[in-house]
Amino acid sequence: MRPTDKRIDDTVAEVLRESFEPMDPQAKTAVRERVLHEARAHRRRGVLLTLPRRVAAAAVVATTLTGGLAYATNASLPGDALYPLKRAAENALVALLPSGALERHVLVELAARRAQEASRLEVRGDHELTSETLGEFRKAYEKASGPDGELADDETARIRENVSEQSGATKTEVDEATVPQNGSQGSGQQQPEGSSGPGPTEEPAPGPSGGSDGGGTGGQDSGSSGGGQQQGPGKWRQQSRNIRGPSGVLAL
Amino acid sequence: MTDRKLARLVARARRGDVGAFGLLYDEYADRIFGFARARGRSVHDAEDLTATVFLKAWESIAAYDERGVPFSAWLFRIARNAVIDDYRRGQRIPIPTEDVEPDGAADGPEAAVVARADAERLRRAVRQLTADQAAVVALRYWWDMSLKDTAEVLEKNENSVKALQHRAVRTLARLLQEDGSYETD
Numbered sequence: 106m107r108p109t110d111k112r113i114d115d116t117v118a119e120v121l122r123e124s125f126e127p128m129d130p131q132a133k134t135a136v137r138e139r140v141l142h143e144a145r146a147h148r149r150r151g152v153l154l155t156l157p158r159r160v161a162a163a164a165v166v167a168t169t170l171t172g173g174l175a176y177a178t179n180a181s182l183p184g185d186a187l188y189p190l191k192r193a194a195e196n197a198l199v200a201l202l203p204s205g206a207l208e209r210h211v212l213v214e215l216a217a218r219r220a221q222e223a224s225r226l227e228v229r230g231d232h233e234l235t236s237e238t239l240g241e242f243r244k245a246y247e248k249a250s251g252p253d254g255e256l257a258d259d260e261t262a263r264i265r266e267n268v269s270e271q272s273g274a275t276k277t278e279v280d281e282a283t284v285p286q287n288g289s290q291g292s293g294q295q296q297p298e299g300s301s302g303p304g305p306t307e308e309p310a311p312g313p314s315g316g317s318d319g320g321g322t323g324g325q326d327s328g329s330s331g332g333g334q335q336q337g338p339g340k341w342r343q344q345s346r347n348i349r350g351p352s353g354v355l356a357l
Numbered sequence: 358m359t360d361r362k363l364a365r366l367v368a369r370a371r372r373g374d375v376g377a378f379g380l381l382y383d384e385y386a387d388r389i390f391g392f393a394r395a396r397g398r399s400v401h402d403a404e405d406l407t408a409t410v411f412l413k414a415w416e417s418i419a420a421y422d423e424r425g426v427p428f429s430a431w432l433f434r435i436a437r438n439a440v441i442d443d444y445r446r447g448q449r450i451p452i453p454t455e456d457v458e459p460d461g462a463a464d465g466p467e468a469a470v471v472a473r474a475d476a477e478r479l480r481r482a483v484r485q486l487t488a489d490q491a492a493v494v495a496l497r498y499w500w501d502m503s504l505k506d507t508a509e510v511l512e513k514n515e516n517s518v519k520a521l522q523h524r525a526v527r528t529l530a531r532l533l534q535e536d537g538s539y540e541t542d
Contacts, residue, residue: 113468113469114468116468117468117471117526118498120471120474120476120479121471121479121494121498121499122498122499123476124474124476124477124479124480124483124498125387125391125498125499126390126391126394126395126476126480127387127390127391128386128387128390128404128407129400132400132404133386133387133390136386136404136407136408136411137379137382137383137386139408140382140408140411140412140415141375141378141379141382143412143415144375144378144412144415145375147412147415147416
């Protein structure tokens with residue numbers, strides 16, 4: 106390139122740069138106020154979504170234990186933006202609990218939740234998510250029922266409680282899973298001692314392997330499931346891209 | 358703004374920090390406005406479009422991945438889509454001149470013409486460029502975006518961007534000459 110051409114190019118660049126038209130300062134401020142005002146209003150709807158994942162998960166865990174405030178999260182379904190958060194909180198909770206009656210209670214509760222989610226999805230007509238969720242239900246049920254595969258009547262009732270009559274596949278699946286074994290009742294009431302913790306070893310899905318140490322397995326549970334949700338390109342991620350508003354959970 | 362400061366602001370904005378988002382607005386609002394103006398919007402419409410772009414950015418900022426395109430590039434995509442949406446809604450925009458090559462012209466005389474143009478005439482001429490040419494002018498000259506990032510955000514290779522840049526300058530020169538104010542040497 107000839108020297109003159111380069112100098113002209115530089116001059117052109119400079120002149121073009123200087124032709125840049127900024128906003129009128131008053132207009133810039135006015136638009137700023139408009140934008141931030143709306144941003145604040147918009148934010149309130151989805152504040153849980155914009156918290157860092159672990160903080161939000163802990164918040165949901167805390168409110169789960171106290172039974173109150175995270176209704177929107179706890180009511181979320183697969184495909185909702187909040188759903189991975191709900192699952193992360195559940196995993197965190199399970200990891201925290203020592204094996205025993207409380208852990209058992211929570212695991213039954215989680216199986217009941219999966220059943221309810223599947224039922225709601227099916228009634229809504231979302232068949233693909235329903236069958237995924239039924240897969241999750243099976244896993245949760247196995248975790249809850251332990252190696253002997255049985256639950257007490259009240260536990261079974263809890264799981265079946267929120268399954269709609271109108272859900273077809275879900276109702277069938279849950280009914281079949283919770284059919285009491287002939288002649289045995291209440292054996293599920295045994296408190297699993299350290300060695301028979303959650304998670305049978307022959308878990309079909311890529312979940313945590315059933316370890317013999319309840320606490321350790323619990324830790325693995327939350328680690329791998331949480332990791333799966335954070336890293337894996339699961340359906341939930343893809344679904345949530347369509348949600349308006351900060352879809353913060355998945356990208357954090 | 359340094360890259361680090363920018364990254365911190367973006368991280369805070371993603372967590373819902375409106376104040377941090379306001380600082381991002383301060384940094385980029387003029388660029389969005391300038392681009393909207395280059396694409397033929399009136400001052401009022403360009404201001405509205407700026408507001409729209411930042412609101413859309415706020416809505417989806419949690420989905421912005423720092424490891425992906427630079428923040429400015431991400432913002433530009435929102436801006437360009439907003440301009441296109443505007444167009445589809447039937448806003449009246451001046452029709453850009455056709456991208457006709459000047460006959461056998463070298464870079465020298467055209468560039469010299471542009472170099473002598475004053476800012477307002479130049480802006481008027483920029484508004485008559487094609488969408489791609491205007492985008493390259495905005496990104497390369499007003500946003501100071503690197504060739505690499507510009508190519509990525511426009512989804513072209515770097516040579517195409519360079520060619521667009523040269524063609525934009527030549528077209529600007531022609532428009533300025535037609536304006537009647539300038540003669541080539």
